[in-house]
Amino acid sequence: MKRLSSTLALWGLVAAAIVLGQSWLFFILLGFLGMMGVLEYVKMDASLPRPWRLGYIGLSAAWMAGTFTLCQVKGGEWSPLVDMAFIALAVMAAFLPALFRPLEGRTTLWAIVYTLAGFVYVPWLWSFMTRLLFSQGMDGNQLRGVPVLLFVIAATKFTDCGAYAVGSLIGKHKMIPHISPGKTWEGLIGAFPGALAAGLAVFYGYGAERMGFSAGHAVVLSLILGAVCIVGDLAESILKRCLAVKDSGQMLPGIGGALDLIDSLLWTGPVAWFYLKYACAV
Numbered sequence: 643m644k645r646l647s648s649t650l651a652l653w654g655l656v657a658a659a660i661v662l663g664q665s666w667l668f669f670i671l672l673g674f675l676g677m678m679g680v681l682e683y684v685k686m687d688a689s690l691p692r693p694w695r696l697g698y699i700g701l702s703a704a705w706m707a708g709t710f711t712l713c714q715v716k717g718g719e720w721s722p723l724v725d726m727a728f729i730a731l732a733v734m735a736a737f738l739p740a741l742f743r744p745l746e747g748r749t750t751l752w753a754i755v756y757t758l759a760g761f762v763y764v765p766w767l768w769s770f771m772t773r774l775l776f777s778q779g780m781d782g783n784q785l786r787g788v789p790v791l792l793f794v795i796a797a798t799k800f801t802d803c804g805a806y807a808v809g810s811l812i813g814k815h816k817m818i819p820h821i822s823p824g825k826t827w828e829g830l831i832g833a834f835p836g837a838l839a840a841g842l843a844v845f846y847g848y849g850a851e852r853m854g855f856s857a858g859h860a861v862v863l864s865l866i867l868g869a870v871c872i873v874g875d876l877a878e879s880i881l882k883r884c885l886a887v888k889d890s891g892q893m894l895p896g897i898g899g900a901l902d903l904i905d906s907l908l909w910t911g912p913v914a915w916f917y918l919k920y921a922c923a924v
Contacts, residue, residue, distance in 0.1 A: 656792075675768075697735050701732065709772055720773055771911045
């Protein structure tokens with residue numbers, strides 16, 4: 643019931659943002675979830691020194707605010723130079739604290755690697771949700787990319803729902819017990835119908851013209867997102883297992899933290915953006 647209540651509350655916020663279609667509301671929603679994920683990533687390793695912790699949070703906030711502003715100004719026109727500049731800045735920032743404190747061997751090296759990986763894993767991957775939102779530009783104050791964003795969110799989240807429902811009912815054979823003991827091969831089978839049903843529901847709800855791609859692309863992309871969603875969920879499980887953490891946080895009763903919520907979207911967002919950009923020419 644806790645999980646269901648949290649899920650319904652989140653979908654209510656998403657629905658409000660979609661109905662209003664205002665960019666500022668999406669900025670608050672995406673920015674809040676992204677920054678909560680950043681904070682939870684930092685807290686998962688309590689040994690991370692304060693300079694790296696603060697630097698990671700500050701650069702992440704600047705990146706997410708900057709990408710949203712840039713997308714609002716440029717719309718779907720995105721230059722890879724922006725990403726290259728961010729990665730370069732992240733590498734430099736990760737080494738800077740070591741210049742002003744004693745070196746502690748592998749402890750210092752771990753702080754550099756952990757924060758650099760965090761720059762890419764949370765704020766950079768999460769920025770693709772903003773890019774999807776602005777992928778078709780704006781019609782006045784209304785975002786035309788809202789249907790695309792909803793398509794990706796629905797296909798991703800209903801992958802989890804399909805896997806959870808089927809796995810709970812008939813799941814017997816463990817899939818990857820050393821990473822996620824609860825996941826079964828039967829649940830994996832149920833994941834793809836969930837992704838396909840949700841993706842097609844959004845596609846036909848808005849229509850091909852609003853979505854910007856055909857029904858065939860909707861089917862293919864839904865199935866791809868289903869596969870990527872599973873891997874993205876397992877990726878965060880690997881991180882939590884290695885750091886001996888059960889949940890990334892306690893923000894959402896029954897679900898965990900924000901990072902537990904967006905872990906699969908961190909993977910499906912970039913895949914969807916590249917697919918639509920180059921396969922469908924959105």
